[in-house]
Amino acid sequence: METILEINQLHKNYGALTAVDRISFQIKKGHVYGILGPNGSGKSTTLGMVLNVVNPTSGDYTWFEGNTSNHDALKRIGAIIERPNFYPSMSAVQNLELVCKIKNIDPSKIEEKLTVVDLLSRKHSPFKTYSLGMKQRLAIASALLNDPEILILDEPTNGLDPKGIRQIRDIIQQIASNGTTILLASHLLDEVEKVCTDVVVLRNGKMLYSGPVGEMNRNHGSIFIDAANRDALHEFLKDKPYAGSITKHDDGLEVKLYEDVDNAQINKDAFESGIILSKLLHKKQSLEDQFIELTNQN
Numbered sequence: 001m002e003t004i005l006e007i008n009q010l011h012k013n014y015g016a017l018t019a020v021d022r023i024s025f026q027i028k029k030g031h032v033y034g035i036l037g038p039n040g041s042g043k044s045t046t047l048g049m050v051l052n053v054v055n056p057t058s059g060d061y062t063w064f065e066g067n068t069s070n071h072d073a074l075k076r077i078g079a080i081i082e083r084p085n086f087y088p089s090m091s092a093v094q095n096l097e098l099v100c101k102i103k104n105i106d107p108s109k110i111e112e113k114l115t116v117v118d119l120l121s122r123k124h125s126p127f128k129t130y131s132l133g134m135k136q137r138l139a140i141a142s143a144l145l146n147d148p149e150i151l152i153l154d155e156p157t158n159g160l161d162p163k164g165i166r167q168i169r170d171i172i173q174q175i176a177s178n179g180t181t182i183l184l185a186s187h188l189l190d191e192v193e194k195v196c197t198d199v200v201v202l203r204n205g206k207m208l209y210s211g212p213v214g215e216m217n218r219n220h221g222s223i224f225i226d227a228a229n230r231d232a233l234h235e236f237l238k239d240k241p242y243a244g245s246i247t248k249h250d251d252g253l254e255v256k257l258y259e260d261v262d263n264a265q266i267n268k269d270a271f272e273s274g275i276i277l278s279k280l281l282h283k284k285q286s287l288e289d290q291f292i293e294l295t296n297q298n
């Protein structure tokens with residue numbers, strides 16, 4: 001599958017502050033990627049670096065498998081990384097005609113792109129009469145004018161009401177269904193879960209997870225377990241393929257599960273190893289819990 005963008009050990013310091021800490025990941029054609037992280041986690045800085053508006057401190061990135069210079073690659077990318085900036089008294093069509101002129105793009109696609117973002121019926125209204133959601137949709141239309149291979153959006157639903165959020169998400173999915181690769185930054189787990197196929201989770205500039213959204217959500221939960229001989233129980237659990245990190249509590253051990261495992265199986269295995277369990281509780285973890293845990297751990 002074609003690689004649209006490869007990021008390799010990309011790093012950015014602002015003085016003593018590390019905004020992005022040696023992150024590496026790939027963007028494959030046709031997928032919808034989310035960069036998920038709380039405020040200040042380095043999402044915008046990452047987008048700024050690959051769009052050539054922020055200089056990396058170290059590391060590198062390659063667009064389109066290196067078949068084009070990073071400068072020429074920008075012509076194949078549509079991006080909205082700042083608040084949309086259009087002339088208030090000019091209509092949607094007039095604003096987009098101006099964008100075409102500045103970027104030297106054929107204006108014949110203006111109506112098609114206004115249709116994609118559901119603004120055709122308002123194409124002659126002045127920009128200043130648009131709602132926030134309409135302004136954002138016009139920005140998306142503008143970024144689509146050159147038929148980009150990848151569309152990059154920074155917090156595309158920020159400040160919108162639920163209806164506006166829904167419209168933007170539907171439009172993103174429609175654009176993706178036509179084969180355009182999408183990369184969006186968001187602090188909303190729910191947004192990434194609904195819209196993206198793949199996710200990169202950032203916290204304090206560090207990459208905590210990269211992979212399919214479905215695998216981040218794999219919900220195996222934890223067990224709370226105890227036995228009279230707790231040290232033997234700990235040793236027994238350490239070798240089990242389903243057991244992840246083990247935390248000691250006053251009233252037993254908490255074990256993160258790497259795979260689904262049945263309580264009866266754990267009980268049987270322990271018994272066969274000479275351990276009689278005095279407690280075995282299974283706790284499922286919500287998606288929100290997992291995200292908060294993922295973004296709070298060191």
Ligand SMILES: Nc1ncnc2c1ncn2[C@@H]1O[C@H](COP(=O)(O)OP(=O)(O)OP(=O)(O)O)[C@@H](O)[C@H]1O
Nearest residue numbers: 014018019037038039040041042043044045046187
């Ligand atoms: N030009 C700059 N000069 C100094 N520090 C900066 C600059 N730009 C960003 N930072 C810092 O880098 C860190 C990462 O910021 P960044 O904007 O990339 O995060 P973010 O995840 O996009 O957050 P938000 O959603 O709040 O924009 C933050 O601590 C921020 O204060």
